[in-house]
Amino acid sequence: MMGIKSSVGKVIVTLGVCSLALSVPAAETIKVGVLHSLSGTMAISETTLKDTVLMMVEEQNKKGGILGKKLEAVVVDPASNWPLFAEKTRELITQKKVDVIFGCWTSVSRKSVLPVIEELNGLMFYPVQYEGEESSKNVFYTGAAPNQQAIPAVDYLMNDMDVKRWVLAGTDYVYPRTTNKILEAYLLAKGVSKNDIMINYTPFGHSDWQSIVSDIKKFGDTGKKTAVVSTINGDANVPFYKELGNQGVSAEDIPVVAFSVGEEELSGIDTKPLVGHLAAWNYFQSVDNSQNDQFIKAWKGFIKDDKRVTNDPMEATYIGFNMWVKAVEKAGSTDVDKVEQALIGIETPNLTGGMAKMHENHHLSKPVLIGEIQDDGQFEIVWETDGLVVGDAWSNFLPGSKDLIANWTSPIKCGNYNTKTKKCSGQNY
Amino acid sequence: MMLRFYKLFLLTGLLCLGNLSAADEVLDAGVVVPKIVPSEEPVSEKTKAHQVIGQLAGVKLKQVWPILKEIEKMLGAEGLPLFQAIIESRLYYQRVDKKIVIIRKQNNGMYRLFDPVSLEEIGEKKKSSLKKVRSNNRIRKNLRVTISRLRLLSPDVEVRKVSIHNMLGNLDHDTIRLLEKISLDEQHQSVLELIDLALALYYFQNSDQQIVRLSALELMSSSLEPLVRNLINDVLKTDSAGRYIEQDSRVVRKALSIKKAIDAKVRFYEILEKIFFGLSLGSVLLLAAIGLAITFGVMGVINMTHGEMIMLGAYTTYVIQLVLPNYIEYSVLIAIPAAFLVSGLVGIIIQRSVIRFLHGRPLETLLATFGISLILQQTVRSIFSPLNRQVESPQWLSGSMEFNAVFSITYNRLYILIFALIVFFVLQLILKKTSLGLHVRAVSQNRDMAKSMGIRTEWVDALTFGLGSGIAGIAGVALSQLTNVGPNLGQAYIIDSFMVVVFGGVGNLWGTLVGGFTLGLSNKFLEPLTGAVLANILVLVFIILFIQKRPRGLFPQKGRAAE
Numbered sequence: 001m002m003g004i005k006s007s008v009g010k011v012i013v014t015l016g017v018c019s020l021a022l023s024v025p026a027a028e029t030i031k032v033g034v035l036h037s038l039s040g041t042m043a044i045s046e047t048t049l050k051d052t053v054l055m056m057v058e059e060q061n062k063k064g065g066i067l068g069k070k071l072e073a074v075v076v077d078p079a080s081n082w083p084l085f086a087e088k089t090r091e092l093i094t095q096k097k098v099d100v101i102f103g104c105w106t107s108v109s110r111k112s113v114l115p116v117i118e119e120l121n122g123l124m125f126y127p128v129q130y131e132g133e134e135s136s137k138n139v140f141y142t143g144a145a146p147n148q149q150a151i152p153a154v155d156y157l158m159n160d161m162d163v164k165r166w167v168l169a170g171t172d173y174v175y176p177r178t179t180n181k182i183l184e185a186y187l188l189a190k191g192v193s194k195n196d197i198m199i200n201y202t203p204f205g206h207s208d209w210q211s212i213v214s215d216i217k218k219f220g221d222t223g224k225k226t227a228v229v230s231t232i233n234g235d236a237n238v239p240f241y242k243e244l245g246n247q248g249v250s251a252e253d254i255p256v257v258a259f260s261v262g263e264e265e266l267s268g269i270d271t272k273p274l275v276g277h278l279a280a281w282n283y284f285q286s287v288d289n290s291q292n293d294q295f296i297k298a299w300k301g302f303i304k305d306d307k308r309v310t311n312d313p314m315e316a317t318y319i320g321f322n323m324w325v326k327a328v329e330k331a332g333s334t335d336v337d338k339v340e341q342a343l344i345g346i347e348t349p350n351l352t353g354g355m356a357k358m359h360e361n362h363h364l365s366k367p368v369l370i371g372e373i374q375d376d377g378q379f380e381i382v383w384e385t386d387g388l389v390v391g392d393a394w395s396n397f398l399p400g401s402k403d404l405i406a407n408w409t410s411p412i413k414c415g416n417y418n419t420k421t422k423k424c425s426g427q428n429y
Numbered sequence: 430m431m432l433r434f435y436k437l438f439l440l441t442g443l444l445c446l447g448n449l450s451a452a453d454e455v456l457d458a459g460v461v462v463p464k465i466v467p468s469e470e471p472v473s474e475k476t477k478a479h480q481v482i483g484q485l486a487g488v489k490l491k492q493v494w495p496i497l498k499e500i501e502k503m504l505g506a507e508g509l510p511l512f513q514a515i516i517e518s519r520l521y522y523q524r525v526d527k528k529i530v531i532i533r534k535q536n537n538g539m540y541r542l543f544d545p546v547s548l549e550e551i552g553e554k555k556k557s558s559l560k561k562v563r564s565n566n567r568i569r570k571n572l573r574v575t576i577s578r579l580r581l582l583s584p585d586v587e588v589r590k591v592s593i594h595n596m597l598g599n600l601d602h603d604t605i606r607l608l609e610k611i612s613l614d615e616q617h618q619s620v621l622e623l624i625d626l627a628l629a630l631y632y633f634q635n636s637d638q639q640i641v642r643l644s645a646l647e648l649m650s651s652s653l654e655p656l657v658r659n660l661i662n663d664v665l666k667t668d669s670a671g672r673y674i675e676q677d678s679r680v681v682r683k684a685l686s687i688k689k690a691i692d693a694k695v696r697f698y699e700i701l702e703k704i705f706f707g708l709s710l711g712s713v714l715l716l717a718a719i720g721l722a723i724t725f726g727v728m729g730v731i732n733m734t735h736g737e738m739i740m741l742g743a744y745t746t747y748v749i750q751l752v753l754p755n756y757i758e759y760s761v762l763i764a765i766p767a768a769f770l771v772s773g774l775v776g777i778i779i780q781r782s783v784i785r786f787l788h789g790r791p792l793e794t795l796l797a798t799f800g801i802s803l804i805l806q807q808t809v810r811s812i813f814s815p816l817n818r819q820v821e822s823p824q825w826l827s828g829s830m831e832f833n834a835v836f837s838i839t840y841n842r843l844y845i846l847i848f849a850l851i852v853f854f855v856l857q858l859i860l861k862k863t864s865l866g867l868h869v870r871a872v873s874q875n876r877d878m879a880k881s882m883g884i885r886t887e888w889v890d891a892l893t894f895g896l897g898s899g900i901a902g903i904a905g906v907a908l909s910q911l912t913n914v915g916p917n918l919g920q921a922y923i924i925d926s927f928m929v930v931v932f933g934g935v936g937n938l939w940g941t942l943v944g945g946f947t948l949g950l951s952n953k954f955l956e957p958l959t960g961a962v963l964a965n966i967l968v969l970v971f972i973i974l975f976i977q978k979r980p981r982g983l984f985p986q987k988g989r990a991a992e
Contacts, residue, residue, distance in 0.1 A: 039815040040917065047816065161567070172962050202961045205921060207912035208713075210706045210842065211956050221655035222662075235817055235913040242822075246829055246839040252570040268819050275518065276566050372565055375518055382490065382565050 029072035030065070030334055032057055033092040035103025035113070035124075040080025041205050041234045045313075046105045048264050049127065050075055052314045053102045055302040056321045066328050074098055078109070080234075085109040089116045089124075099334035100125065100324055102317060106233060107131060107175035114139070123336045125324065127316035129259055129281070131178035135393040135406030135415035138336070140323075140343060140362045142316040144282050145391040146182050150229075152368040153257050153280035154183060156383050157227045158190065161255065164224040165196045167216050169232060172201040176231035179259070183229060185397040196224070206236045209243040217247060220254045228256040237261055238269050245273025252276060257370070263309035266377040274373045281312035282366040283352055284379040292351040309377065319356045319364065322348040344409055354388060361406035363391025478503045482511065482529050482545060485562050486522035494568055497575070504546065506579045511545040512572050520545065521559040532559065574599050581607065586617050593623045597656050600631045626652055630660065642680055650687045653694060653834040661688050698836040703953055709842035711949025712849035716907055717922045718929035718941050719853060720900035725927075726936030726986070727873040727893050730784055731791055733798040735926055736919025737805040738776060738898040742768035742905020743914045744809060747818045758823045761906060768902035775805075776898025780891045802919065809916045817915035826910055845907045852903060853942055859896075860938070869893050873936060932972050934982030944983055948972075 034053045036046035057071045065071055074096045078084040085104065092098045093116075101117070101124040104110040110126055117124055117138045129144035157163040168183055170176025180199055187197060198219050200212060220226035232240055237258070244256070257278040263285050266274070285296065295318065300306055323346045324339070330346070331338035343358050350356040356364045365388040371379025394404035394416065403420045407413070414424035481499050488496065497515075500508045514520040514531040521540075522529045530542040530551060540559060542551040564572075577592035596604055605628065612624045625648055633645035649657045664684040666674050673681050717739060724732045746764040750757060779801055787794045826844060831837040860866035868889045871879040880886050908918065933944025948968055955964035976982075 039810065043815050044817055200960065203965070205913075206961060207921070208710055208961075210709065210839070211703070211953055212961070214702060214706075215957065221659075223656070223659040235915065238817070238913050239911065243839070246827060246841065247837065248829060248831075252566045252573070255566055268817060270819060270821055276569065374561075380563065380565075 029070050030067075030328075031096060031098040032071050032073050033096065033098035033101035033103065034073055034075045035078060035085065035088055035092065035101050036105065037080040037109075038075075038077040041236075042080040042105055042109075044235050044268060045233075045260075045262075045264060046080075048308075048311070049102070049105070049313055049317055051303055052299075052317045053321065055299060056318065058302070059298070060321075060325060066325055067332070067334075082106070082108045082112045086112040086116045089113045089122065090120065093117070093120045093122045099123070099336075100339075102127070102320065104128070105313070106173065107178075108173045110139070111174060121336055123324075123339060125317070125320035127313045127320055129312070131175045131182070132393055132395050133178055133398075133401055135361050135363075135408075137340065137408060137415065140320060140358065141391065141393070142320040142323075142356075142364055143313065144366060144368075145363055145393060146179055146395055147392045148282060148366050148368055148389045149259055149280050150179050150183055151186060152385060152389070153259070153278075153370060154186060154229065156280075156370050157229075157255075157257060160383060161227065162225050163227040164192075165219065165222065165226040166192065166198070167219060167226065167228040167254075168197065168199045169212070169216075169228055169230050170199075170201055171206075171231065171233045171236060172203055173233075175233070176201065179231050182395045182397050189397060202232070202236065204234055204236065207239045209240050210247075213240075213243045213247050213249065216244075216254065217249055220249075226254050228254060230256050230258040231260060232258070233260045237265060241269075241274045241277070250276065251278075251372075262311035262313070263377060263379070264311045266373065267307070267309050271373060271375055271377050275375050277373050278370055278382070279373065279379060280368065280370050282368060283312040283315040283350070284369055284371045284381060285310045286371070286378050286381060287352050287369070289351075289353040291349055291353065295351055315351045319348055319350055323356075323358055340408070359390060360409045361391070361393045362408060363393055363406075365390045474503075478546065483527060485520070485529055486527035487560070488563075490563050490565055490568075493563060494571060497568070497572065501575055501579075507546055509576060509579055510548055512576050512579075514545065515562065515564050516569050516572055516576075518561065518564075520562040522562060523554070524558055524560055529562065530559070578604065578607070581611055586620060589615075589617075589620050590623055593620065593627060597627055597630060597654065600627060605631045626654070626657075630656065633660065639677055639679065642677070643683055646680065646683050646687060650690065653691065653698075655834060658688075658691055658695075661691065695835055698833070702836055703957075704950065705838055705842075707950030707953035708946060709846050709949070710953055711946035712842075712846040713904075713908065713911065714925055714929050714949055715942055715945035716845070716849045716852060716904035717901070718926040718933075718945055719856060719938065720897040720904065721926045722897075722930050722933070722936070722938055722941040723856075723869075723900070724894055724897035725930055727869055727897075728890060729791065730894070731795040731798065732784075732894075732897070733795060733923065734776075734779060734802045734805060735898070735901055736921075736923030737802045738772040738901035738919070739905040739908060739922055740809065740914075740916065740919040741772045741775060741805070742902030743820070743909040743918055744813065744818070744905075745771045745902065746906050746909040747813075747820050747914055750821060757821050758825065760821075761823055761826070761910065764906045764909075765903055768906045769899040770902075772902025772905070773895040773899030776901075777891050777895040779898075780894035784894065785887065785890060802923075806916045806919070813916075815916060817913045820909040820914050822910055841910050845910070848907060852900065853938065856900065857938060865889075865892060869896075928969070928972055930982075931976065932982055934984035934986065936986040937982075937984040940982055940984035947983075 032053065034050050036050045037043050038047050038050060054073050054075075057073045060066065061070050074092060076088045076092060078088045089101065092101055101122060103124060104113060104126050105128050107130050110130070113124065114136055118136060122138055124139050125142055126139055127142050129149045130141065132145045166187060168180045170180055184197060184199065188194070198215070200215075202212065216228060237260070255276065255278055257280055259280055261279050262281060296310055299310055299314075300308060323343060326346050326348060327339045327342040328334055331342040333339070344360050345358065347355045347357045350366070352367055352369070354367060356366065358364060367388055368385045369381050370383040371381050374380050393406040394401040396402050403418050404416045405419055406415045407417060408415070412424070416426070417424050478500070481496060481503060484496050485493065497512070500511065510531060511520060519532050520529065521532050529545050531545050531548070532540040532542060534540060535553075538556065539553050540556055541553050543549065544551055573595055577595035580588055580592040583589055583592070593608070608624050608627055612621060615621050615624065629645040629648035633642050633649070636642060649660070661684050664675050664680065665688060668674055675681050675684075720738065721732060721735045724730050724735070745768040746761065749764045749767060750760045753760060753763070756763075779798075783797050783801065784794060787797060822841065826841045829837045829839040830843070860869060868879070868884050871882070871884055872886050872889045876886060905918070908922070912918070912921075929941055929944045929948060932948065933940030933942070951971070952964050952968050955967055959967065
């Protein structure tokens, strides 16, 4: 026995030394990085995703980990500070030696992380709906692209609610700016006149909404049905909806469809002024099926709080994590290049009763749901797509990206390949 | 008088159009209901209604509205509680037998159940045994019109006015006849004016007699309702050649003159609204900055913990609402002295333990207070949570006061404006009339002289700092009603507070007042033109330039010691 043990021990040591020499981290655990703001203006949204990853790591460890190794979560707090996101990414990959990162929420944080993660060849799963116009070799986008959230929501407003005038209100950074560009192009293409579109941007954490809400009221008073398409992010939403309520703008007069307001954002506030307003996501906690029920039960048990809620980015994290596990098992290693290739084509159940599939542009196929806010902070689903929508990284409505596709399989292997000129133009941040 | 004359004209027009039909189906209650089935079979009528109501259980959204219309036809005003319950999300059905009920939530998580028509209490059940009857925005909007129609004869004046107002956009033949019938008995002037408006709107659009349309326009001319303005705009629509689509030139001329008058009034009210927004923003800045004006102005201490004093005041409000969950209406009033004490005490502690040792060294004071602000932020994060806390607004602070269709003032901002002015004047009183104020002013003007006069400058320092911090705490209570309460609340207001104090003149309270209001007004007048982000930037640039020209601010301190 002793002899075998010591020779096994020697083999392990040798392997360990060789691995170090080959600079492949031969850790005894597989480290999973968590890069979400736990303080600052985005903490209201991101903290729950950190807890979701911790829950999935714990559950995977109960199943025995991956490839015989246990998982270890490494949590850092970039504190809603966008440059700090880049620093923390570097720290996670170079110092903490994580094999995958689950992180980011705002697009500006993701854009800060991109150069670092591409330089160090890391792997990140990005679980939040975003503006598209990007496809990186090192990032997998498990949240909605504009054609899986924004465009269907606008279609619903136009067709089912007869909306004729549009207010596009957003926080001032890349996601709302790009999404509104796409939406404006889409609306104009559908025949809406420029006079019927009002666009407005506010800084993060903006709290004085008096004049803007008053302008929205005036814009909506012309007799044509008006709706607000809101890409307002973070806690600025709270005083916004409060002011709408105070100035007497009800959801029946001017409905607000939000893309960044989910169950989590609603759980900390008084939802009375919001009842009847809408949100567009690919998942709601109120979706009725057994997979979702199981997930919710597991979540409430893990977080030891019956009042906690689930939301779309949590489902995206769930899908992303399960896909990563499957890909690592398929590739037989956590090496980023191998896992990244193995991920394409992987399918895993989502929580709305279907299957999510990872496509070659690093985006998923997802259903689109529109929900109405109820007074208990949950959503009543009022509309959904018939099937799954494949995420399109490059919007067909913007002239610069109409001809672009992303395809990370051979022979193209490019994030922004121009189908007309047949050229790959590389990533611009 | 003129209005009544025109109204008679309209009624005459009505007669000429021969619209009065004899078969009046309106009951005494003034509600349109189909002919009553003779009382031989009252039971089946009731059960039929209940059957229809029962169809609401579990049906698809698209079918809800037709069922509701059926219910209105069958029950009329008796269906009001059911319709109201849908709007308030209180109409449910029992999973087990699909019986429709109206619920009332209890504190213990149980629901009391009531029959939707007779309103008698049926029992008490758990939430899980019930499912909500589905509705959406469109259904609720239509229901409001239905409810308004059924409520036109409520004994409450306000209810009648709101009902008529809700129907202005949905005037049809039956509604107009109903309104005309009601107007014959209506006593209240303001209700009559609304009915006149409704009639005018309807007849303008549905008559082709010039005199009827002109008198309708005249009736509408004093109204600022968006419906009226949209109507006038529609009348003045031109085709691609620039000619008016409306054929009658007298109507066009009248519409033009009305439009001019309305536009002028609307512009006036818009400026009034902007002034109010600017004043309310200014009052928030004033409240936040006035404490700093005292500590910075009187003691020359660059106090970076000022933002955290505001934050502590906001959290005090949160704690009071936690401790007294049944007294939300009074929570804000209780919080004011509580926040003053909490922030004041913390301020005094900071002053006695750190700042008095750094007297005369502004850079060290700045660094030390910055460090203390970080400690305070992290303490709050550790005790409460890094996430924002929910502070509820009492009923009397929500909603708005409507002066007319284009101008309304939100209550919370109005009360905060008044409150800020009260705080300002109380502070002035303290400084001018009390001995503490006298000592404070003496110490700020000439410390050594004050010492030699026997004033205990150490205690004056501590109390001044406490006063300034306490006022910041009160500002926090006000801010808790307007914005998110989180550990970073102070950071959002510290820069603005320094801006106001420096702009207004260090040490001068009037400077802070004028500075705060000026900045608020400029920001709000710029915002519609440039957007919120650029407006902030421009105001900042303006202050920087202003300080270049007048480094001491708007109202600098006078006196040799101030040099």
